[in-house]
Amino acid sequence: MNANDPAELAVDRAALPWLEAVHARRRVLQAVAAGLVLALLPALARAASTPALPKSFDPKRDPVADLAAATQLAASSGRRVIMDVGGEWCSWCHILDRFFASHPDLLALREQHYVWLKVNYSPDNRNEAFLGQWPKIKGYPHLFVVDPNGKLVHSQDTAALERGESYSADALRAFLVRYAPPSGGAGRA
Numbered sequence: 714m715n716a717n718d719p720a721e722l723a724v725d726r727a728a729l730p731w732l733e734a735v736h737a738r739r740r741v742l743q744a745v746a747a748g749l750v751l752a753l754l755p756a757l758a759r760a761a762s763t764p765a766l767p768k769s770f771d772p773k774r775d776p777v778a779d780l781a782a783a784t785q786l787a788a789s790s791g792r793r794v795i796m797d798v799g800g801e802w803c804s805w806c807h808i809l810d811r812f813f814a815s816h817p818d819l820l821a822l823r824e825q826h827y828v829w830l831k832v833n834y835s836p837d838n839r840n841e842a843f844l845g846q847w848p849k850i851k852g853y854p855h856l857f858v859v860d861p862n863g864k865l866v867h868s869q870d871t872a873a874l875e876r877g878e879s880y881s882a883d884a885l886r887a888f889l890v891r892y893a894p895p896s897g898g899a900g901r902a
Contacts, residue, residue: 767831770800772838780843780863783830788861793894795827798844799854800835805871806854812880819885826893827858858892867892 764782767774783794799806813820823829834840834853844850847857848868856869874884 766828767833770803770806770831770833770835772800772833772835774833776832776840776843779830779832780859783828784859784861784863787828787859790828791894792825793827793861793866793892794830794859795823796830796832796847796857796859797854798832798834798850798857800833802835803853805852805875808879809854809871812885816882816885819882819889822886822889826889856888860894 764778766779766783766786780794780796783796786792787794797806797809813823832840832843834844834850847865851870852872854871856871858866858869860866869888871880874880874888876884
């Protein structure tokens, strides 16, 4: 660029407002990004400090610690806990898992209102001390709805939710809606 050429100076002066606008937009975006990071830090810290809940029935898990983590998560998100008691040996437990996976509307309803906690019951670990504090279980899987304080809301024999060789979408929907947290305390979608 030739600083002595008036034509080039005119172009540079014309570009100046555009460059200033680009830099102003960049500063705004950086400020917004910084604000989002600061706003999300508490949630990220909570998520990092909450142990991962089991995805399967694991006889090595500590159900007392898992329930404590689940109720903490439920309290922070305005949800309740559903303890799904069963085992890897239980065919109806796997049918229930597949049923939710094939019914995204029910899975979304479940995730909106509940923290799902799998509690093992198997020959390897019957978790008798833990399960002994809850109502007697007649069959598996069995669902306990628990509030964020760990208080039993409902004990559900899943046989009442079955239809044929699977589960009833209407019965499961009614169950999930009936025992969801009271309005105002409902979880987020």
